[in-house]
Amino acid sequence: MTDTAPAIELKGISKAFGPVQANKDISIRVMPGTIHGIIGENGAGKSTLMSILYGFYKADKGDVFIAGKKTAIPDSQAAIAAGIGMVFQHFKLVENFTVLENVVLGAEEGMRLSTSLGKARKELTRLAADYELNVDPDARIESIGVGMQQRVEILKALYRKADILILDEPTGVLTPAEADHLFRILEGLKAQGKTIILITHKLREIMEVTDTVSVMRRGEMTATVKTSETSPQELAELMVGRKVLLRVDKVPAQPGKTILDVRNLEVTDDKGVKRLKGVSLNVRAGEILGIAGVAGNGQSELLDVLGGIQTATGEIEVNGQPLDLTGKLSDARSRRERGIAHVPEDRQRSGLIMDFKAWENVAFGYHHDDRFNTGALMDQGAIKEDAAGKFDRFDVRPNNPALEAKSFSGGNQQKIVLAREIERNPDLLLVGQPTRGVDIGAIEFIHQRIVELRDAGKAILLVSVELEEILSLSDRIAVIFDGQIMGERLPHETDEKELGLMMAGMTGASQAPAEEIA
């Protein structure tokens, strides 16, 4: 192997799914010992490209060269053999196995498990020392945090002798501190000569850790540049194909009377674990309260209680009237009748029926409305007409409500949900992860609509794991950690660092961490 051969090179990769060209003539060269970022909107073809590289899909055209040698990758076995390791966005770990068992799984040697386990234990110790990848090999996956779980995924790849590591949106579930730690690990791996491909939609990460970056848009590679020679603004424009506003344009809030008042809310899940431990907060008319926190700290439960999906104890008042938290009127339909609209965190599983036509989804949750019904029959004409209007006003593309919801991109699906919930003109809008999996162009639009609703004097409760989003949209920020509100801050008086510490359970720099995070 000569020094000049790229660790991995793709030449003219094309892949179509039916009429959709997911990848069009894509070529990349990634030099060994570098971190290469791939950035692009959702649906730009990043994941397809990586799936081709990992042997999940077969490219229609084009070749893959590993260390200068043309290599066919018909399946993931071949990818592993070629030294490619993949860390998926959603971890593929067996929850009730130990770290060691997970690392060995699929790479067992011989008849007896103990031989492999012994070998893996030695190897893990070495890897831990080399790369700052400390994990207790005997801990069960279910008992360790997501940051640790991700390390196990990296260890799995390294155990299989991966020289090229692909990470797909690795920081989505991490706190800022955990993300920083991950980047240190990546730097360490790079220093040892490993090649890393980082797929992300976060410009900041690209700027922070990569050496070179490729931008994808609509299945094409629009540019490959040295990270040191570009700027977030330029990358964003390359991704979207036009100028974009990275900041939200808004005037100061004019808060009115209290719309939502939550006192001492507690939620216990079916396993008997307390997910909310006495949460109190309020939202006034004409303001956006942002809930910052790492996923899984109770913010989903908070939304679910308010949206009528989960029962709870405590007190909630909306417009001065108490909400039923356990009884007959604690369902989502009753909540809607009380003027609460809900844009759920998981639009694909909750907010939309993916197999339904888009126009059918426009009535979803409001299917009892008189305007959508004539007797027991649904008034399809009225619903279709309503859908057509919403599609126009929210610029949903393609502008065809007769398509099934699943055939729209993430951003356009979100616009359908938003159109439905915002146009109800609710007193209180619950918004969960409004821009998760949404492309930059649509983010701008979605943020503007949320701010518009605020300016119309409505109360908005925003839950997001994107700190940037919380900081730019909220008028007040409450930080949630382990089912408790750690404190409230005003966006112009705080920064990502302080919020990051609070999200990790620390209320001040001087205090000891509530839980080990690193």
Add this chain to the structure above:
Amino acid sequence: MQAMPKWADIVLIPLINLLLAFLISGLVILAIGEDPVEAVSLMIDGALGSSYGWGFTLYYATNFIFTGLAVAVAFHAALFNIGGEGQAALGGLGVALVCLMLPWPHWTIALVAASFGAALFGALWAIVPAYLQAKRGSHIVITTIMFNFIAASLLNYVLVNLLRPAGQMDPASAKFPEPTHLPTISDILNGIGIPFAERTPANVTLIIALLACVAVYFLIWRTRFGYQLRAFGKSEQAAQYAGISSVKIIMITMAISGGLAGLMAINNVMGEAERLVLNSVEGAGFIGIAVALMGRSHPFGVLLASILFGFLYQGGAELALWTSIPRDLVIVIQALVILFTGALDGMVRAPVERMFLSFKKREG
């Protein structure tokens, strides 16, 4: 991303599945030393070649439409109701009670009342497993199949101890009174001058079955309840988000499903046997599962699949009559049809999709 046109999905693939099933059935017939070509022509001739054959084919098809619709409605709510057998048996009890307990002046009034009784009894029999599913989380597949056995035992008891006329040896109810006898298809057709073979069991229930197809179509795709039912079937989580009560959907859907299965009794108990006998359902409840699978849970598909299975039933009887091929072979053919249309669907689908894709590419 549409890999293939809709007609291919609805027509071509089931057709290929069917052909494969018949091909292997042919091999089985060859293996037992008979001539498959002759067997097929016998079946077609016997089931479809005369109005006499049609009279039987349509009779069986009527049974399967009801049980097929029953399974299809539940499928849309992601509920697998395999208790059609027991629900239809209970429907029979409902029909028998209505026909025997009260004096009926005319068959039309008796038909309305018996339909009500059949649907009510079938629905009640389905509501118990539905309640257990909705409130207690007992899986409906397990409970409905167990309820088939309970229904069989219950009917056994009722027929032997309660409904059997004194002095009769046979565990069956008394013959229903004359005014409850339903007109057959031949009565109707001959009445308007169209010749149709007499002494065939197909009766006026066929028309009710066709109406049921239309009603189920409207229920699923046009009513607000159908909208909620389909949403629940696609995603329970989303249904909860939308404020759709899972308990309500499960209970009502299963009641409708059981009611449809129960309605089958008008055909076989009131229309054909004119009394309630043991094991009157004869497996039609299970055939309903195959019919719903093959008909893609769409009422029109269910109708076509029912006619196909009616043909297989009647053709199979003809085979047993004229050749040494046992009637059980029909069960083999049915099993193959179910295997290919249900379980092995993907085997045919993938290559056909690829074919359409390469076709499209050559065009584009």
